[in-house]
Amino acid sequence: MSTSLQRGIASFVGQIDGPIASFFTSCVHCGLCADSCLFYTETQDPKYTPIHKLEPLRRVWQQEYTFWGKLMKKAGLSKPVTDEELAEWEPLVYDSCTLCGRCSLACPVGNDIVYMVRKMREGMVASGHAPEGLKGATQRAIELGSPMGVNINTLRAQIKHAEKETGLTVPMDVEGADYMMVLSSAEVAEYNDIIGAVTRIFHQAGVSWTIASDGFEGTNSGIQIGSSDLAAELVGRIVRAAERLKVKYVISPECGHAYTALRWEGPNLIGRPYPFKVIHIIELLDQLRSEGRLKTDSVDETRMTFHDPCQMVRRGGMVEQPRNLLHMVAPNFVEMSDPGLQNWCCGGGGGVSANERANPLRTRAFNRKKAQLDEIDATTIVSACSNCRTMLLDGLEHNHMPHEVVGLTELIAEHLADDKEGKAP
């Protein structure tokens, strides 16, 4: 069975639940969500109004779940959703939505629009209307273990490198460890300093941890393309590894959608609660800080700002934690406008970064971030999401901006106090 319109519509019908029915019932077409979407604000094109991106799903709701809609459908008076229509909507659902959820906070009637886009993507992918780039990434994730094609050998090489640099052992497949660290593809491939950073931090804090050779990849393209089946497969690998190693906690990496996939969607994807807890690396670091187990002994005088990753902050609720950590090491920390819950997305979340077709639009959308950065005179942008970092670097380069981009965990590790037997950097 391959993808088809019929399969897509059936998926729409199955995905529509109480919240979605309620959201469509409540929408009064006020257009306020437009202002909250960076694809609209940066293009002023009305088709990027968030609620408009859901039009096919809305029609299915109307025809399947409302009194008049059913009546009209029976009478043959309603316009069925067509394949052409879904094809037309594909760029709206995938290219111009990063699932950042800013619209969900702006809607006066309380519609969780991003909740709907996520569900709509289930039907889009089932009907065959998912972007090629995202399909490829998902395929690689399933078949090769990572959307970027990194594998256990890549990881072993990076670990070796980190061990050499830190003089510490990176625990692999340690059964009975308290924490199991999960990484994102980008961290393994590009931002590999993270491995050394967490090794040193955990060493200092005395955290019992491990990395699983069969469950180290946290990136979840299944969530982004909108397939629960594929997302479940990817999450399942981590769950199996964690269960094999009998860990108490799984640490989500600095990767927004990995966090969402692992922390909030995972148990629902596999259909049962986890026997372990999921904690975000930043959440854990802040916890260690408050327990006095995380100590720094130097600061960075450069003017730093923090880019809030949507999935971690707005959709994940960690507003204070990264700031608590930043205040330890960045005395010249400065906030961008709209910090915290109202942050603006980097423009590449929700699978947009894996979708080459969306590149020109994404570049335009970055103007929002550029404007935010232009308002303040920070020289370094700290973030806690490897995808955000890539998108920021991309945008900065395109706009010839001089800012540096660093990951929060690495930044903390750099200023780690040398009060234990751990080696100074």
Add this chain to the structure above:
Amino acid sequence: MDAQELLIWVRGAGLQIAAAVFVLGMSYRMLHLLLIGRKKSLAEARGSEWAGGLRTMWQRSFVLPKLSPRGRFTVVAGYLFHLGFFVTLFFLSQHIALFRAVFGFGWPALPRGVIDIAAVLSLGAMVALLAHRLVDPVKRLLSDYQDYLTWALSFLPLLTGFMLLREIAFEYVTLLTLHIASVELLLIAAPFTKLAHMFSTFISRWYNGAVMGFKGIRT
């Protein structure tokens, strides 16, 4: 049927029909929204769904995100319209007499001057919102026939009510009949159109807030 009989009809049988359709339709629709249900999340909660849901139900009425001029216009005019509508609906002495007759209890009315101002502001805001809907690219794209229909259905009771208090253009009997009839149209249409947002908004906000609350996000 003369004017008096028509008035008796709209005050009697007409109102019964409208009330029946409204209550039946609304209770059906709202309960249905809750009964379609959603899957209980198997993830470990970081906060309370109920706290988040209830907070958002209330708080979303007051949280104003940063807005563009067009967004600001929508918000200001939207608030004026809704506020004016509620003030006239719930605080005009004649309406309170109606609620007292139906529910058995009432509350103090606001002075007529306040009601008048509220009604005028509400009417003005509605006209402005309609004009904006016609010229703003976003709203024009989103709008379908229902947006204009529900606008008219909401505008007419306000307009006829305002005219009634001053006996503008028609006789009292005619205006009262028109006013009540326009309200009945509104009541009958409400469960089947986006006017249902008068209740579903709170369900939507609850669902939205519940998701946030579950994750421990303090909005």
Add this chain to the structure above:
Amino acid sequence: MKEQETLEQRLGEQGVSRRAFLKFCAALATMMALPPSSASAIAAALAKAKRPSVIWLSFQECTGCTESLTRSHSPTLESLIFDMISLDYHHTLQAASGHAAEQARDEAMKAFYGKYLLLVDGSIPLKDGGVYSTIAGRTNLDMLEEAAKGAAAIVAVGSCAAFGGLPNAQPNPTGAVAVSDIVKDRPIVNISGCPPIPAVITGVLAHYLTFGELPALDELGRPKAFYGETIHDRCYRRPFYDQGKFAKTFDDEGARNGWCLYELGCKGPTTHNACATTKWNGGTSFPIESGHGCIGCSEPKFWDAGSFYTPLSAPAADVATVAQVSMVAGAGAAVAMGALDRVKKQKLQQSREKLTVEDLKGD
């Protein structure tokens, strides 16, 4: 039967001065709500007016209308006007009774065929062949149809004759109807009210006498001069309505202050009558002035407009029960539909095939 004579002759006989006549005409103009300057025109016309024959038929009624008229009896305007007509048949007021009375009616109808004025009070029952009200063995319908044939015009006195009134109220067991429901080919004036204002009855007669025709009527056949405006329009408590000051009970501060009685069920805004200016009991007051709301007695179906004490803005029928039943029904429908939706979703879930990575390559 007296031959018709003019009012001038009659007044002369009674020794009424021209000045007194002028005063009378000024009062008439006021009563008929005509411009005061028309008094002289009225005087001129009246001087030459002939006494018309009047036949008064009473059907399903309570005699309240006749009472209203005769209670104001005194050597005043009304009586002068009454002196001006030749009341040839009124079975309550006339001295004759039985066959003699019926004979008087027959004779008057023959003698003045096509010229007499027919006054009717009371409604006409139609159900079961009209058996619910008969006079001398004849049904009201029969008597009305006969009398209407020769009438120059018909005056329906009181709400029963004009609109059906109390007998016509739900469930209308006798099938009572108004005069205008039966007679279609004669000019009819409706002088509604329960009872009607006596000055209005005499005012209409005076107008007919003065100008030889019926006054201008509204769409319900009522003389505009008296029913052109609502009680509310002319109410001295109107300013309180406009300010939103309402008495909530009959003994609260607002009631003592003379505030508007709208919320106590006053139907003044929807009732057309002259009470607020003409007043009752020789100009003493009218219901609202006595602290009670208008019950709307001069409007059609006023008995069926809900309680006299229900505000106009409140439902005239039981809405609360309807709403309660509807809520239960709605909830039931929602439970049923919710169950169906669940079944639908379950079926979908069962027939759903997992999306595989092959599907992504598939297309």
Add this chain to the structure above:
Amino acid sequence: MSLQDIHIKVADAHSVGNVEAILNEIATRLDDFVNTSETGLIDLKSLPFSTDEYERLRAMLGRGEVTARLNSIGESEIYETHFPGVWWVTHYNVEGDIVADLIEIASVPAILQSQWEDVRTGLGRLRQTLTSVRGEPVEP
């Protein structure tokens, strides 16, 4: 409980707004009378007044020099107000109810003038009286 225990007061009747309107009307009519000698009549019974307002109108117009009393099918009171040419004419019936209440703009209200018909009848009566005094036959 006696009647006195029921405290009924009439609130300061927030004006219906007719006093000023009528004063304006009177002024206009008086102006016409001055310029064109056209007389005028205003029917007070057709206008809604609160008792308070009615009294206010009376007080504002005041009383002038002339008051006449007429006895003809009930009393009539006619007086010139404080403003010459503006007369207040009130007709009562024999029971003392007001049957007409008018403001008349004229040098003398029409009702006060002797009516030709009455004068003629009066002349006849006078001649009759004379005849009876003289014992002469009356001329036809």
